[in-house]
Amino acid sequence: MRLSRAIVLVSLLAAPALFAGFALDGEATAGFKATGTGGFKMEGKTKAVAVADDGTNVTVTVTLKDISTGITLRDNHTKKYLEVEKFPTTTLVVKKADLANPAGAGPIKLENAKGSFTCHGVTKEVTFNATGNCTAEGKCTVDGTINININDYGVKVPSYLGITVKPDVIVTSLFTVKR
Amino acid sequence: MKLAHALVVVAAVGAVDAAAFPSMVRHGYSSCQACHVDPSGGGQLTAYGRAQSDLLVGWHIEPPKEDAELPATTGLLWGLVTLPDMINLSGNVRGGGLFNTTTAGGGAGLRPLLMATDLYATVNVEWFVAHAALGYGLRAVGPAVIISDKSGPDNALISRELWAGARFIDDQLTIRAGRIPLPFGLRNNEHTSLVRSLTRTDTNIHQQTGIAVSWNSDQWRGEIMGIAGNFQIRPDRFRERGAVGYFEWAFTRELTLGASALATWAEADIDQGVPLLRQSYGAFSRWAPAHWLVLLGEVDAVVDYAAADDWGAGAVGWLQADIEPIQGIHIIPALEGGQVDENLAIPTLGGWLSVSWFALPHTELRLDTIYRQVSPKDLDSVGSFTALAQLHFFL
Numbered sequence: 001m002r003l004s005r006a007i008v009l010v011s012l013l014a015a016p017a018l019f020a021g022f023a024l025d026g027e028a029t030a031g032f033k034a035t036g037t038g039g040f041k042m043e044g045k046t047k048a049v050a051v052a053d054d055g056t057n058v059t060v061t062v063t064l065k066d067i068s069t070g071i072t073l074r075d076n077h078t079k080k081y082l083e084v085e086k087f088p089t090t091t092l093v094v095k096k097a098d099l100a101n102p103a104g105a106g107p108i109k110l111e112n113a114k115g116s117f118t119c120h121g122v123t124k125e126v127t128f129n130a131t132g133n134c135t136a137e138g139k140c141t142v143d144g145t146i147n148i149n150i151n152d153y154g155v156k157v158p159s160y161l162g163i164t165v166k167p168d169v170i171v172t173s174l175f176t177v178k179r
Numbered sequence: 180m181k182l183a184h185a186l187v188v189v190a191a192v193g194a195v196d197a198a199a200f201p202s203m204v205r206h207g208y209s210s211c212q213a214c215h216v217d218p219s220g221g222g223q224l225t226a227y228g229r230a231q232s233d234l235l236v237g238w239h240i241e242p243p244k245e246d247a248e249l250p251a252t253t254g255l256l257w258g259l260v261t262l263p264d265m266i267n268l269s270g271n272v273r274g275g276g277l278f279n280t281t282t283a284g285g286g287a288g289l290r291p292l293l294m295a296t297d298l299y300a301t302v303n304v305e306w307f308v309a310h311a312a313l314g315y316g317l318r319a320v321g322p323a324v325i326i327s328d329k330s331g332p333d334n335a336l337i338s339r340e341l342w343a344g345a346r347f348i349d350d351q352l353t354i355r356a357g358r359i360p361l362p363f364g365l366r367n368n369e370h371t372s373l374v375r376s377l378t379r380t381d382t383n384i385h386q387q388t389g390i391a392v393s394w395n396s397d398q399w400r401g402e403i404m405g406i407a408g409n410f411q412i413r414p415d416r417f418r419e420r421g422a423v424g425y426f427e428w429a430f431t432r433e434l435t436l437g438a439s440a441l442a443t444w445a446e447a448d449i450d451q452g453v454p455l456l457r458q459s460y461g462a463f464s465r466w467a468p469a470h471w472l473v474l475l476g477e478v479d480a481v482v483d484y485a486a487a488d489d490w491g492a493g494a495v496g497w498l499q500a501d502i503e504p505i506q507g508i509h510i511i512p513a514l515e516g517g518q519v520d521e522n523l524a525i526p527t528l529g530g531w532l533s534v535s536w537f538a539l540p541h542t543e544l545r546l547d548t549i550y551r552q553v554s555p556k557d558l559d560s561v562g563s564f565t566a567l568a569q570l571h572f573f574l
Contacts, residue, residue, distance in 0.1 A: 041432070
């Protein structure tokens with residue numbers, strides 16, 4: 001049994017995609033929140049986030065090898081469950097045509113926006129939510145989340161020393177982009 | 180309410196039985212059940228808890244290697260014994276030396292102290308769980324005594340816990356019956372602190388028999404218990420009946436806020452010998468503003484009602500900082516105060532400074548220094564200083 005804990009993934013980051021034409025400003029973080037038996041909970045984070053815009057799609061890529069849960073052994077187990085050697089990244093692809101392009105300052109609120117999420121070598125259509133705010137100077141801070149079930153992506157449910165992680169996981173992202 | 184009660188509290192300071200780690204909120208563990216057999220925390224560790232004791236609690240000369248797995252020393256008797264997953268055996272042995280003196284010229288002086296020699300056993304079969312603790316009590320363990328050579332509180336065979344129950348809904352719901360620690364407030368290591376003593380929720384001796392229902396999720400936890408009495412004391416008129424419980428909400432991974440309530444009735448209170456309705460209501464919080472710092476606080480109102488012309492009300496509080504500059508080394512100052520006795524001129528005040536070093540696997544060295552001052556009406560204040568050095572093995 002592997003440490004368990006862990007799991008998942010990813011990161012996704014949906015939100016940069018909402019702002020095609022914008023570039024990341026400063027550090028971005030992606031992560032996940034998982035729960036387990038007996039009130040267990042864990043969070044993983046990484047800053048290895050990249051955004052690419054090919055004119056048609058915006059792709060957010062998260063590299064998993066540096067994902068941290070606060071415990072080295074748990075990090076290792078997380079990466080084993082995710083088979084990071086074989087599947088080093090997760091991605092979210094969003095069509096630019098599906099994105100709202102904020103023209104000015106104000107709050108951001110996206111619900112059930114559509115994207116294509118790849119994790120553990122499996123790609124699924126997903127919906128995501130994002131909130132945030134844009135300033136008059138063209139800086140937008142965005143907080144995005146997506147709910148996934150790791151069973152859908154072929155990730156084995158982690159279990160370690162009597163604690164089993166629940167398959168429903170929240171993938172999170174927080175970043176700032178600038179026009 | 181009796182002045183003697185407060186003085187007993189001063190004299191009793193000493194045996195600190197660290198068995199719970201509410202400061203684990205610094206690692207995002209606001210729920211206790213993953214690491215402890217007791218769903219409200221404290222006492223015997225689970226296999227997962229033993230792993231965390233090495234990974235997060237223990238001191239390491241060098242950081243573990245990046246690809247290192249869990250060391251075998253996390254197992255029973257430092258890994259010498261391997262048992263089936265369904266059986267969890269362990270032990271808790273604490274001993275050391277205590278020095279106590281008072282400004283009135285009293286105190287216990289310097290003496291050796293054996294604080295705990297408990298053996299724990301837990302059996303898990305699917306949803307069923309049963310847990311027992313058995314040990315030897317050297318001193319002041321009256322409410323936990325099973326057999327004593329002179330029917331007193333010293334030199335006795337004791338059992339702090341004995342319960343069986345069932346776990347459901349991903350182990351989040353636990354229903355159990357038996358002899359159970361009272362679910363109230365912070366389950367802090369300093370079991371002789373005023374908040375534990377004056378509310379009688381000391382995990383060292385204040386277990387009661389009853390039925391309890393607990394819930395542990397990632398967001399909140401709580402437990403309520405119907406108290407049928409402490410069946411290790413007799414006659415029956417000394418047994419308290421009532422209810423106790425707490426609720427704690429995790430606002431973030433590092434911040435929780437909880438509330439507790441307790442109400443019991445005894446035909447003859449074990450301390451005061453009169454019929455007594457005993458009530459406590461309070462709030463507590465755990466907050467890790469930084470990884471190296473955890474603040475733990477609790478404040479409780481205490482109301483004791485014996486008769487229309489014999490009742491008292493007061494309050495007790497505890498504020499503690501757990502500073503961990505290096506993993507495995509803790510510097511723990513705390514302040515406390517409480518007044519539930521109308522014979523006191525001002526509340527009893529206390530200050531703690533403790534240092535804890537988890538030097539080796541399953542091994543803790545700890546030094547506690549405690550100063551308390553009791554100020555009776557019409558009498559001089561009495562200060563009490565206690566220093567306790569201890570070596571703790573959790574086998």
